[in-house]
Amino acid sequence: MENFSNNIIDINSLPQYEDVEFQSISGKYLLKSNIQTGIFMVVVLVIWGFFFFYGANPYSLWLALFAILLYFAFRFWNNYKLQQNYGYALRDKDILYRRGFMVSSTTVVPFNRVQHVSVSRDVLDKMLDLSSVQVFTAGGSGSDIGIPGLNPQLAVQLKDALAAKLSENGS
């Protein structure tokens, strides 16, 4: 309360997060999503193949195949759309992360609420030379963000930049 003043703030003149330009993530992430969906599809098709081999009712079998293909067509198309919507942005005092196509969400984490940052890579990330950055806060899992599909150097840079911002804000 020490340096609290009660000036009238023109709420409409405050910086607007919704006008921020987002950086898109690496195009290779689309490949990663498609590989993941592809593996899943192969598994489903193999299961379908078993049923086919052991002669289930052909009508429902073909109907199932149709549904499976339709579903995966949607998934691949959705991957493509999702890819276009991934984005992040750094401002002076916070980090923004946008994702989602059917439901598009943006999370804003102020630097002075960040607890720690980590960089992680899974097997596919390693093969495709990608990284992801996680930002943790004290607000429960919903408030944490994890930006996927970043160039590894960029991920490390981002993490270091965040760490620098944290110590700037710290104490």
Next chain:
Amino acid sequence: MDPEAFSVPQRQSILGVALIFSTTLYRFLRGFWVLGVYFILSNPSSATILMVSLGLVALGVLALGYSWLYYRKFLFHIDYTNQEFVLQKGVFSTEDMAIPFDKIQQVYLKRSLLQRLINVYSLVIETAGSKGDEVNIKAVTREDAQKLSSILIQVKQAHRPQEGGEYLDSEETPSSEHSRLWTHKLDFLTLLKIGISTNYIRGLALVIAFFTTIYNELNSFFKDYAEEVSEYYKQVPAPTESIGVFLVLFFILLLISIIITVVEVYLKYYGLTLVQTRESLELEMGLKTNTKVSLKPRRVQLMQIITNPVQKYFNLYETRIALASSENALLKKKIHIPGLGKDTVEKVALFLYGDVESNFEQMFSPHKLMLIRRLFFVFLPVAVSFLILQWFPYTSHAIWTGLAIGFTIIGGIYQYIRFRSLKLIFSAEFLQKKQGVWNEREERFELFKMQSVTVSQPFWYKKRNLINIVFHTAGGDVSFKAVNKDILPYINYILYKVESTNRKWM
């Protein structure tokens, strides 16, 4: 102390391999012991036994290899220049994390039975982040563990210039016994009133669930044997005749549920005392487990005030407070203080939040699209049950119509009241959310205590310019759905409040 200690990335104790190996094996066994038992019971031939044993040996070797790699890749060090603790780990997927000194909440050592056997310690580093222990180095020698933890505790304190001794201890008795401003005690009568007025919805639900099960059982029983006992079937008392019996049963069950609640409330909140001193609010309660908490304004993350019409009549308001403390990263449970009068609630709020004047107040309500969607979900079961009725006549049309109309009216009214009650109110320092059909719930938090905010828009909201918002606080999320984009300037305002302040959120 050596200022360069642990500054080079290093591994945990080599004994860690044994630890990782045995945990991997243990996990494997836990997952597959059923298969093993099945295998033994199936009386296998010697050839299969050989095959399976070979397979197991191969698995063991793989697990050992994995453990070795895990050990090799698990590297930690202290980065003194960037003032952070760095950990790298993972065989297939890797993680590289850094914890700034000033974000370290707690450092401690612990050992499990196995760790005791091979004489190593677990070193745990906690932050206020969402996962319990962010860093758990599972195999550290006694010497290293003590050295590392003492260094970490040192740097943590050096980078955390805080007023000392602010603990949530039960031992910490307020030195200012004499400076009591006011005291609030719950007497037996109030406890009784709380017991009677809380949770009887739950009791009612219990009763209804009980009856539906019985009804279903009876129904299916009579369906199964309908043909064989068709003569007896006719003699089963008609619904009108059994209503008397049902009512008596119903009241007995209601009475039981009320008695249970009263006893529960009595045990939990026995001797609840709220003492206001100059610097804190001391709470003590409980018969079985005595809880003592000191509520400090800075620690308060989220406050809820809950009441219902009956409790309102008795002037009983329940307050729930989510606290954060540096000792105990986040108290998992919210603190419930029931049975406060309206004036006491105001006094508590005044103490926790101070007397802040607001030069504006802006209220938001959800768009009616939300109501329409909710009503749709009320109609859905009606429509589905109608369709099922066409295929499989489980009851007569007359009964169905009666039930459907009743359900629709009750559901519709419920959703309408619920929709009307939803309010989000921004003021200069606070965010408030109000909701409730029967139980009225009011949540509020200081704007600057927000941790982050998520704004999302399903594509079907785009045309109407609506968004869903979740405010994340350390005491839980506060969400508000289907609100017009006019709210965005206030989202920017709350971000401004968080980012422009140096005040500590905990």
